[in-house]
C-alpha cells in the first residue's frame with residue numbers, strides 16, 4: 001500500500017520499508033548505471049539521466065518530504081527525513097540535481113514568500129522540473145557578502161538588474177536564480193539589499209563556465225546586463241533582503257546536509273576497507289586518523305540530529321558547517337594517504353580522476369563554499385558566544 005500524503009502519521013519502520021522497497025523497484029536501468037555517481041565534484045556525470053531521475057522522485061512524492069502538506073510536501077518528521085536520506089545513500093542512488101531548489105529556496109519561500117510565490121515556484125520543484133541556482137557571491141563580495149554591488153532598479157512592473165555574480169554553481173543548467181541585489185541606490189552593507197527571483201533564460205543573462213581543479217565546470221560567472229524580472233519577484237520587503245538571504249544560508253549550513261552524512265559514512269567505510277586490503281591499516285598513524293574520522297562522524301551525526309530537532313536553524317548551524325567541511329576535507333587527504341603515492345597519479349590525458357581523487361580535490365572547496373571556515377568561526381564567536389564584533 002502506498003504511503004499517505006502526510007507521512008508523519010506512519011511509523012518509522014513502515015516508512016523505512018517503503019523507502020527501501022521503492023528505491024529497489026525504481027533504481028533500475030539507466031538510473032542504476034549512475035549508482036554512486038553525480039555527487040560533489042562529479043556533478044556533470046549523467047546529468048540528463050539524473051534530470052529524469054529527479055522527475056521520477058517527484059512523481060513518487062520523494063521531493064520536499066519535510067515540507068508541510070499545505071505547501072505540497074509530506075510533513076515528514078526529522079527522523080523520517082533522515083531515514084529517507086539513509087536509504088537513498090545506502091542504495092547509492094545518483095546525486096540530486098536541484099539541491100538549491102529543494103533544500104534552500106523551497107524552505108526560504110515557505111518561511112518568507114508570498115502565497116503567490118509559493119504557488120508558482122514550489123510545485124515545479126516538487127515535480128523535479130525547475131532547477132535553481134544561488135546568485136550571492138560577486139568578485140568583491142564573497143565572505144564580505146554585504147559588499148554586493150549588483151544593482152536592481154524598479155522600472156514600472158519590472159526589476160532591471162545589472163552586475164556580476166561569480167562561483168554560481170549549476171547556473172548553466174538552472175531555470176531560475178535567487179539573486180541578492182542592491183535596490184536602494186547609495187545604500188551600503190546589509191541595508192538596501194533585496195532578494196530577487198530571476199529567470200535565467202533571457203538575453204540579459206550570460207553564463208560563463210569556470211573550469212575547476214577536478215576538471216569539471218559546475219560553477220560559473222553570471223553577467224546581468226539589463227536583465228529583468230517581474231516586480232513581484234521579490235521575497236520579503238524591498239531593502240530587507242539581507243535577513244532572507246541569511247535565513248537561506250542557515251538552511252544551507254544546517255538541515256540540508258542531512259543526506260550528506262550518510263554518503264560520508266559510505267566513503268569512510270570504503271577507505272577502511274581499502275586500508276585493510278592494501279595493508280595500510282597496519283600503519284599506526286593511519287589507524288589513528290581513521291579512528292579520529294569515525295569519531296568525528298559520530299559527533300557530526302549526533303550534533304546534526306540535535307540541531308535539526310529545533311526547527312529553523314539559527315547561527316548554531318555554523319557549527320555543523322564548520323565541522324563537516326573540515327571533516328570531509330580531512331577525509332579527502334586521508335584517502336590520498338591510504339591510497340599511497342600511486343593514488344596521486346591520474347590516468348589519461350587531459351586526465352581522468354578516480355572518485356577518491358575527485359573527493360580529495362573537491363573537498364578543498366568545502367571549507368570555502370557556504371561561508372568559509374573563518375567566517376563560520378566569526379558567526380559562532382559573535383552570534384552564538386556574544387564575543388565582541390571583529391574589527392574591520
Ligand SMILES: Cc1cc2nc3c(=O)[nH]c(=O)nc-3n(C[C@H](O)[C@H](O)[C@H](O)COP(=O)(O)OP(=O)(O)OC[C@H]3O[C@@H](n4cnc5c(N)ncnc54)[C@H](O)[C@@H]3O)c2cc1C
Pocket residue numbers: 133134135136137138139141142143144166167168169170219365366368369370371372373374375378390
Ligand atoms: C565549489 C564552490 C561552489 C560555490 N557555489 C556558489 C554558489 O552557488 N553561489 C554563490 O553565490 N557562491 C558560491 N560559492 C562562493 C562561496 O560562497 C565563496 O567562495 C565564499 O563565500 C568565500 O568568498 P571568496 O571566494 O570571495 O573568498 P574571500 O572572501 O576573498 O576570502 C578569502 C580568504 O580570506 C578569509 N577571510 C575573508 N574574510 C575574513 C574575515 N572577516 N575573517 C577571517 N578570515 C576572512 C576567508 O576565510 C578565505 O580564507 C561557491 C564556492 C565554491 C568553492
